[in-house]
Amino acid sequence: MSNFTVHNRRTLLTGAAAATLFAPGLSFAAAASDMVAIRKAAEAGYDASVKRIQDWIALPSIAAENRDMDKGCDYMMALAKDAGFQHVEKVPTDGAPGVFATLDVGAKRWLAVYFMYDVKQYDPAEWSSPPLEARIVDKPGFGKVIVGRGAVNQKGPQATFLAGLHAIRAAGKKPPVNLVLVCEGEEEIGSPHFRQVVTKPNVLAALKKCEGVVIPAGWQSPSNGGVSVNLGAKGVVEFELVASGAKWGRGPKTDIHSSEKARVDSPAWRLVQALTTLVTPDGNNPAVDGYFEKVRPLTAREKELIALAAKQMSEADAKKALGVDKWIDDLPWEQALERLASQPTINIEGLVSGYTGPGGKTVLPGRAVAKIDLRLVPDMTYEDSIAKIRAHLDKRGFQDIELNVSGGYDPTETDENSRLIRAQLNSYKRLGVPASVYPRLAGSWPGAVFTSPPVSLPAGQFGLGHGSGAHAPNEYYVIESSNPKVEGLVGGAMSYVDLMYEIASIK
C-alpha cells in the first residue's frame, strides 16, 4: 500500500500559506515547519495506520451481546498508550468499563476527545466480505476502502485521529494542546453508564480544563467534500414494547396452535393495536399524548443555518447513500433537512413474534416484541419521553404491555460561538472544505453528558474523510480516496492535527 498517490490540498500548506493560518498563537516558522513534517510522517505511517484500523475491527466488542467487553477495553487502552497517552486508566462502571487517558505536554490549552470501543451487531450473511476481516476493496468513485463492522462507526475515524498523534510524534513534535481521552464500550446500547465515567472525580477535573470535546467523524460528502458542523444532536431512547400472555392474563403464555385463535386472545394483535396508537396513520409523526409539549420549534437562526446547509449539501448524494427515492410527504430538500433537525421520532427498529423463519408455521404466539427508538429534540428529556409513552399506553388500557428501556440520553446543544465550534470552522475553511453549520444532528451521541452539568463543555463531531453504512451491512471507510474532494486516511489524520493547532492558537 505504499504506492498510493496523494490527491491532497494539504501538501500545499507550506511557507506563507501556513504562516497566515496559525498566526495568532504560533510563530510563523513553527506552524509551517510542523505541518510539513507531520504530513510526511503521516504518509510514512500510512501502512501502519491502515493495519491499526484492521486489527481493531478484528476484535468486535458488542455491548448488546456482552461480547468481548473487557478485551475491547484492554485493546482501547493499549491503543491509547501506543499513541502517546501517558496516563491510561480503566474506569469500571456498573456495565462495561470505560477508559480515561491524558496526554499532557505542558501546552497552554487542553482538548478532550471522545471514543467508543464497541460496535453495532452484524449478520455476516448480509455482508459482501466478512465483517471482521476489514478487507481492503476498490470502491468505484471512492477509492480504496476498508469494509468491516466499525469501519466508519467509529474505529476508522478514531484510528485516524490516533494516526495524527502518531504522525506528530514521528515528526519529532509534541501536540500543540494537551489531550484528554474519554472512552466507553456501551455507545451502541445507549451509553447507560458513561456518566459514571465522566463524573469520576479525576476524569471530571481533567475534562474541566478542556476547551471542548471532539468526536472523530468521517462524514465528508462524496460529491463536494462538504461537512457539517453540528451545534448539537438529538437525544435517543431505546426500548422494547412486549405484549405477552403471561403479563396480560389473556392469550397463551407460550406459542400454541393457531387454530386456537378462534377462542384465545392474541398478544401479537395486542401489540399491533398498541403500536398503532403511537403514531399518525402515515407512521411519520408521534401521536403520543402531550408528546410535543416540550418540543422547541426551530429558531430563526436555526432555520437560516438549515437553508444555508441545504444549498451546500447534495440532496442527490443523500438520497443515493440512503437508497431512498422520496422524503416523507415528498418534501423538498430544505424542508426535509428541517424535519431531520427538528422532528421527534418514534421508530420501529425491529419486530419479533412467534415464528420468524422461512415460510409459515401455524402458531398463535404467546409473546410479541417491538424494538423502538425515540429521537428527542430540545427541550424533550429522556425521562419525560418514557413517562409520556407509558402514560399514553396506560390510558388506552395497555398497562400489561411492558416497556423495557435499554438506554438513551437527552438531546445536546453547543454554542455556535464557543472556541471549539469557531476553531472547527476555521480549520475547515483553511483546509478548503465547504462547511455548513447545522443546528442539530439527527443521530445521537451521549453529548449531553458533556454539554450538561457537571461537565458543561462544548462538544461536537469533527474530521475529514468518508465512510458510510453505520449499523448496516458493508460498512466502509475510505483510506485512499480516488475523489479529489474527499480525504483518505492521511488527509483525515491531518485534519485532526490542524484542529489541534487551531485550538492552540484561536483567540
Add this chain to the structure above:
Amino acid sequence: MSNFTVHNRRTLLTGAAAATLFAPGLSFAAAASDMVAIRKAAEAGYDASVKRIQDWIALPSIAAENRDMDKGCDYMMALAKDAGFQHVEKVPTDGAPGVFATLDVGAKRWLAVYFMYDVKQYDPAEWSSPPLEARIVDKPGFGKVIVGRGAVNQKGPQATFLAGLHAIRAAGKKPPVNLVLVCEGEEEIGSPHFRQVVTKPNVLAALKKCEGVVIPAGWQSPSNGGVSVNLGAKGVVEFELVASGAKWGRGPKTDIHSSEKARVDSPAWRLVQALTTLVTPDGNNPAVDGYFEKVRPLTAREKELIALAAKQMSEADAKKALGVDKWIDDLPWEQALERLASQPTINIEGLVSGYTGPGGKTVLPGRAVAKIDLRLVPDMTYEDSIAKIRAHLDKRGFQDIELNVSGGYDPTETDENSRLIRAQLNSYKRLGVPASVYPRLAGSWPGAVFTSPPVSLPAGQFGLGHGSGAHAPNEYYVIESSNPKVEGLVGGAMSYVDLMYEIASIK
C-alpha cells in the same frame, strides 16, 4: 421397555363380549379369537413399535425448509412396505412427492388412511430434550411419553396405526378390510400439491372403492379419556404480508440508520397500520370488507352437538393444555366451543422486521413481514378469502403491500350418517371411550381434497391415545399410559384394528 403394565380395558374383550360386537359382519368365533390374538401380538411388538416412532422422528422432513423431502418420502414408502402394503408407489408432484399404497387382502370393503411424512419446524433451544432424539421420559400424570418433533403430529399416531397392521400380521391374520394409503410431505405448508396425488388416475380409482378416509389421531382427553368425532374441519390459508421500501417506492430499500426516520418513511409502521385494519380492536374478529358474507352460521343440530360436547369435554383440561386462563371475552365453555367451531380467524403467526436479536439496534428497517393464517368455515373458500384480503388492503391504499400465499385449503364437511362416522362412534362406544360428535375441527387438514369432488368421500380423524404440543416445543406422545382412562401405544393400535373390524361389519 418390556416390563410395562397394561392398564387396558381391551384385554377383557374376549368370548361373549366380542361376539356381541362384531355380530353383523364376522362370525362369533372369528371376531373374538382375532382380537385376542392381535392384542397379544401388539403387546409383543411394543418395543419394535416404539423404536419405529423414534427412528421416524430422527428423520425430519420439513417442507418449509425443503429439508430431506426425498429421504422422508423414501422412508415413508419403506414403512408402508414393512407394514404389509403390497403396492407402494412414489407419486411425483410439482412439490415434494406423495406416496400411494394398497394392501389388498380380497376383503369385501376398502378403507383409506391419510398420512403425512413432514413435520413442523422447530428450534432445539426451546426444547427440554433434543427434538430429534425422541427421548422417552416419564411425564407425571401421563406415563411414559416420547418427546420429539412429530411425536403427536403425526408420526406417533401414524406409527400406532402401522403397529396395528404389524400386530394383525404377527397374529397370523389378515386385515378385515383392504387398505389404501395416501400420503403427502407438504401438510405443514398447506398441502399445495396434495390434490395432484389423490387425482392421479390409479390413486383416484382406488380411493373411489373406499368407505372413507381415516386420519390417525392421539387426542384422548387426559382427564376422562374422551374423544371427539369431527364432522369436518376449518379450512386454512397461510400467507405473508410484506411491506418494503422496494415495492412501496417510499422508505429505504435496506435497513438504514434510525435517525433518518425524521425524513424517511417506514415500511414497518406501514405494515402495522395495514395489519390494524384487518381485525377489530380486540384483535379477535376479522374486519375485512365483506369477510362474513359466506360464513354459514351454526345449524341447530351443530349447536346441539356442541352443547353435548361441552358437557363431555373438560374445560379445565383444555385451559391447562393451552396454558390459557381465559377465553376471548371471558366466554363460558360452551360459547368458547361454539366460537372454536364457527368463527373464521385472522391470526398473526409471526412478525419479522429489522433487528430481531438481543437488545436494540438503531435501524429503520427496509422491510417488514407479518406471517398470517386464516381459518375458514363453510362456505368460505380459499380463493375468495385471499381475494377479499387483497381487495380490503387495496381499497385502503396498501396496494404496495405484498400478499404472498404459501398454501391452504377449503373447509371440509362429512355427513354424520356416513358409514365411516357411524363406525367410529360404534368403535368408541365398544371401547368404553366417551365420544362427543363435534361439528367442526378448528384445526385444518386437507380434508376437502377427500370430501369434495372428484374424490367425494367421508373423512375424519380417529384413534385412541394422547399427545400434545403440535407445532410447539416439547411435543409428546404417550406410549405407556399411567392414566387408566387414556390409551398408550398398544391400546391405540388396537383402536385402529377395532375400527377396521367395525368398517368390515357395519351395515
